[in-house]
Amino acid sequence: MDQITRILDRLLALHPKEIDLSLGRMHRLLDALGSPEKRLPPVIHIAGTNGKGSVTATLRAILEASGKRCHVYTSPHLVSFNERIRLGTDGKYVSDPVLFDALQRCEEANGGEEITFFEITTAAALLLFAEHPADVVLLEVGLGGRLDATNVINEPLVSVITPVSMDHEKFLGDDLTVIAAEKAGIIKPGVPVVSAEQDPDVLKVIERQAARNKTRVDVFGQDFVSQLDQGRMTFQDEDGLLDLPQPVLGGSHQFANAALAMAALKTTGLLPDEDVISTGLKSVNWPGRLQPLTHGPLVDMCPEGSEVWLDGGHNPGAGVSIAQFMGEQEERAPRPLYLIAGMLTTKDPSGFFRPFDGLVRHVGTVPIATTNTARSPEELADLARCAGLEATPFPSLDAAIADVAACAADDGEAPRILICGSLYLAGEALARNNMAPD
Template sequence: MDQVTKILDRLLALHPKEIDLSLGRMHRLLAALGHPERRLPPVIHIAGTNGKGSVTATMRAILEASGKRCHVYTSPHLVSFNERIRLGSDGRFVSDPVLYEALHRCEEANGGEEITFFEITTAAALLLFAEHSADVLLLEVGLGGRLDATNVIDHPLATVITPVSMDHEKFLGDDLAAIAAEKAGIIKPDAPVICAAQEDDALKTITRQAARNRAPLKVFGQDFVAQADQGRMAFQDEDELIDLPLPVLGGRHQFANAGLAIAALKAAGLLPDAAVITQGLKSVNWPGRLQPITHGDLVEMCPEGSEIWLDGGHNPGAGLSIAQFMGEQEERAPRPLYLVAGMLTTKDPVGFFRPFDGLVRHVGTVPILSTTTGRTPEELADLASCAGLEATPFQTLDAALADVAACAARDGEAPRILICGSLYLAGEVLARSGLAPA
């Protein structure tokens, strides 16, 4: 076991709960570290239920195309913990030696006190971001916002709130207004807020919080829009219309994500000209989100001509977006759609699966090997059935894919396969396929 894995295991044992939302422990540790959160590059803070990673990846691509150096903090990771921390000094994920040193310093400064894994690793990230040079820090919230470990930034350049939907109800509240209030907790005095289109209850809550903080608010669909226009994407706000290429990430929802990214950079005073935006949009990369899998052993297991997609979305809002995309693929090139799904016990499988009713021929449910909090295939198959889908449990991913192959051979049709339901499962697939993020 390497040094980084050993120290991550030790840090995981410092608190009996994986999630315990509070800022007190963060403030204590950051003070012991000399307040790295006060020495960061200018910050854009991103919260929301779905789309945070895509918006962040798009902002990063545009900023780097303009010559800016970006620190980036995202979670969770797909294959390696290092993916959570990208250092703008070289544009790469943090190396093992640099990560280990930062984690070790945080472990020593913490002195064995109770603190969650996400809190102490976020402190390590902030330490690295303070001590390595960059022009901008793109800081993604882990869970919620108001009490999230990242919410120690007093003066962000801008805050972004992506679509808010039901997720993590145990921690954030059991209705949309309560969840939106937690997400809106990152809004700071006078810092512009760029907000996705929201359901009424969520938007009212976010609007009130922005008003309390005198934070200028711009909302997708009201103050700006990004939409398809004759095979291109048009971004328009009250100032200008920008003609741009289509998003490279799959799904209709990526127009809104690209629009949020562009509007946020504009609000932060960092938006380059259209030619540079175009260059950036063409280079956006965000693995595990409607990602085609075109090589590796899983492809070899599937019938010739199969179309394989991977997505780590895991809540009802994500299910709706993914199902819309799969519906568009069916209109483009009809073929039978099979889901291979694994999900955590903390997620809502019925809400995730329901948008696929009438679209999917069969669901194969599988265990997730990289976590102890996954649902059993049997339980997940029952819940998929509750959503109106025909489902069968399998004990391995390989067995589920072999069943798809058998069905395809019987029917004489090359299938469309979507492996979905969890970022943990997405990470396992990418690791097996030799497609770990870089």
């Protein structure tokens, strides 16, 4: 066991609960560290249910194309914890020695007090961001917003809210407007807000919170739009129209995510000219989100000619977007679709699976080795059946792939395979395929 794993294990044991939303412990630790949250480069703060990572990746790509250095904080990671922290000094994930030093200083400053894993590791990220030069910090909310550990930033450049839907009900509430209020908790006095298209009730919550903070909200579909036009993406607002390449990330929802990122940059005065935006859009990289797998040991196990996709989306909203994309692929090039899915106990599998009804040949459900909070394959298969899908539990990812191979041999057709349902499973698949993010 290496020193990073050992210290992360110690930090994980500092609180009896994995999630305990509060800001008191963060403020205590940050005070002990000399208040690094007050010494950061300008911050763009991103909350929402789906699309936070894609928007953050697009923001980074466009900013770096314009010559800006970006610190980036996202969660969870897929393969290595280092993926959560990217330093603008070299544009790479934090190295093991630098990460270990920051975690160790946070551990010492905390003095053994109760604090959640996400809180103390967020403090480590903020400490590193304060100590290394960059032009912008892209700070992604972990859970909710109002009481999230990232919400210690008093005056970001802009608050970005991606689509809000049902997720993490145990911690955020089981009503969409209650969840929206938690997300809108990142809105600060006088700081502009840029929002995705939202459910009307969600938008009312966001607009009320913005009004309380005497700031404006620019909303996708009202103040700015994007769409596909003859193989290109257009972005339009009151100032005119931009003609841009399609987002490299898969799915029609990525047009809205890219537009949200551009609107946020325009609000802050950081949006570069059309040519630079185009360069940035062509370089967006966000693994585990409708990611095609074209080679590697895992792909070699699949039937010859298989089309293999990977996505870590895990809630009903993500299910709708992923199913829509798979439907588009079916129209383009018909072939039988097989899902291989693993999900956590905190998620709504039936809500995730339901949009795939009528589209999927079969679902193979699998365990997730990297977490102890995954549903059993048997329970997940039952829930997939409740959503109208045929499903069979398997003891491993390899076993599920072998079953697809057997079915494909009987059918005589090369299948389309989607590994989905959890970022943890996506991480396992990437590791199994020797494709750690970089």
